[in-house]
Amino acid sequence: MEILQALFFPPEQPGGVSSMVPYMQDRFNKVGWPTDLFSLPKRIRGKGTEPVKLHTFDPEPYRDNPIAAKYLQTLSDYLWWTKMRIKRGYDLIHAHHPVAALVMKQVFPDTPLVVTIHSSYERELILNGRIEEGGLEHQFLASIYRELEHAADRLLTVSDSFRRYMAPYVDDADAIGIIANGFDERRFKPISHENEVTQLITVCRLVPAKGLDILLRACAELKDKGHPFVLHIIGDGPIRKELEALATELGLYDDIIFYGYMLHPEEFMPFFDVFVLPSRAEAFGSVFAEAALCWLALVGTDVGGIGEQIEDGVNGLLVPPDDAAALAAALERLIADQTFRYQLARAAWDKAKKAYSLTRVISQLKQVYLEAAPGAAGS
Structure with missing residues (x-):
């Protein structure tokens, strides 16, 4: 099975995801599942012009809002970079950020997509005093969860607490799997x-x-x-x-x-x-x-x-x-x-x-990948 791990931040950035996924890549490569990493460089901003198509809500009412407009532009930038850089297909794509997930679904609609939601951008903005709870920005960002549910073949998160947090924003929270982060x-x-x-x-x-x-x-x-x-x-x-x-x-x-x-x-x-x-x-x-x-x-x-x-x-x-x-x-x-x-x-x-061993994460993900892309099990 050939896998693409799609990040938002480059692997050298600090944080749980970036400090885990490169080690996942190494483990999958060693067991014979070739794995590539992909992310958006910091210098790629304002390049994209093609919109990412959303299916569960209309983004147009939000386009005049600065935070929503920046998010939509980031989707376009990631789409531009993906189309320019990825010239091959994969058996499965695992996205670790909403932007990466929605773009990968548009570029590779027939490739099984696993999505892990590691954190909440809107909660961070609210706690950091940048947006109002229940305001227009909050409504836009919370709508992304149902869009991810629509896009993903398997939707995962990192704790039961966060699954409960997402429950009001999706149709079937019970279908969200939990795989806690792991560390080498x-x-x-x-x-x-x-x-x-x-x-x-x-x-x-x-x-x-x-x-x-x-x-x-x-x-x-x-x-x-x-x-x-x-x-x-x-x-x-x-x-x-x-x-x-x-x-x-x-x-x-x-x-x-x-x-x-x-x-x-x-x-x-x-x-x-x-x-x-x-x-x-x-x-x-x-x-x-x-x-x-x-x-x-x-x-x-x-x-x-x-x-x-x-x-x-x-x-x-x-x-x-x-x-x-x-x-x-x-x-x-x-x-x-x-x-x-x-x-x-x-x-x-x-x-x-x-x-929280990486061995446990790899074992759980292998099972998820095989269920999401059963036809690739022998490849």
């Missing part, structure tokens, strides 16, 4: 170490949806109580200056290090003690599984896929979103009790190795 264990090299001062680390894009303002306020409470720590923030984004200003305002200038973007944070993480990310929403939260495989204790919010990865008090700690006091209390427990911290980290590592 060879990327992760946990080390046994003793840090005199507890080292906290977070890895994310610096946007409001990640709740780092809550993390800084929780750290201020820790400092007020006399608990020593250092917080390492890996990532970049539009609110970096705002967060740096808040850190200074809270008296945390000497307790926090902003590193900016890092391509392979998993090479850095094993030297720390606690991974913490108080997200306001996560479809899966790949970075938690990655941190677990680095043998870190986990602290997260009980939202989306995070709550499916962490069993509170067993392999990590869960707190409500937007609750700095609860987050501070959870971090205080781990700073004060090194034995408990170690137990949580070990349990998180055990679960991640079993539940």
Whole structure:
């Protein structure tokens, strides 16, 4: 079986999808299923003129809206790039982004299409204060889910929580399969170490949806109580200056290090003690599984896929979103009790190795692919 893995962002971009799919390609190639990757380079913007045909709703009423217009133009750009670059067929296409999925369906209508929805663009925009919930942009972006349902031979997502989120926007949510993200264990090299001062680390894009303002306020409470720590923030984004200003305002200038973007944070993480990310929403939260495989204790919010990865008090700690006091209390427990911290980290590592292995993902996807393209099973 010859497979095309269709991404939106290039593979070198940070994030769960981009850090997983190249390893999937390697595994499928090794079992004799030739697999190519395809994505849209950043430089390709405003090139497309041919529209992507939509079948479940009319996009015309949205064209004057800037966000909807940009999305529709991106579809046209991806279509232009696909037609120019792909000159061969495949037995199956697996798309990992709505734009890639809708374009591939138009260019290759007879090729079986598997689509995995990894995250929600509209939720991110709402949480980041860029669009209004229920507004025109939200209506447009939410309509894409039913369009994907129409296009895909198999529709997948990464957590039961996110399937429930999509349910109001599709006709048959029960038909959506769940395959949680998986990770190649060879990327992760946990080390046994003793840090005199507890080292906290977070890895994310610096946007409001990640709740780092809550993390800084929780750290201020820790400092007020006399608990020593250092917080390492890996990532970049539009609110970096705002967060740096808040850190200074809270008296945390000497307790926090902003590193900016890092391509392979998993090479850095094993030297720390606690991974913490108080997200306001996560479809899966790949970075938690990655941190677990680095043998870190986990602290997260009980939202989306995070709550499916962490069993509170067993392999990590869960707190409500937007609750700095609860987050501070959870971090205080781990700073004060090194034995408990170690137990949580070990349990998180055990679960991640079993539940989030790339071998498990490949096995599940092989079954999906064979069901979607049974005629290609022997090719």
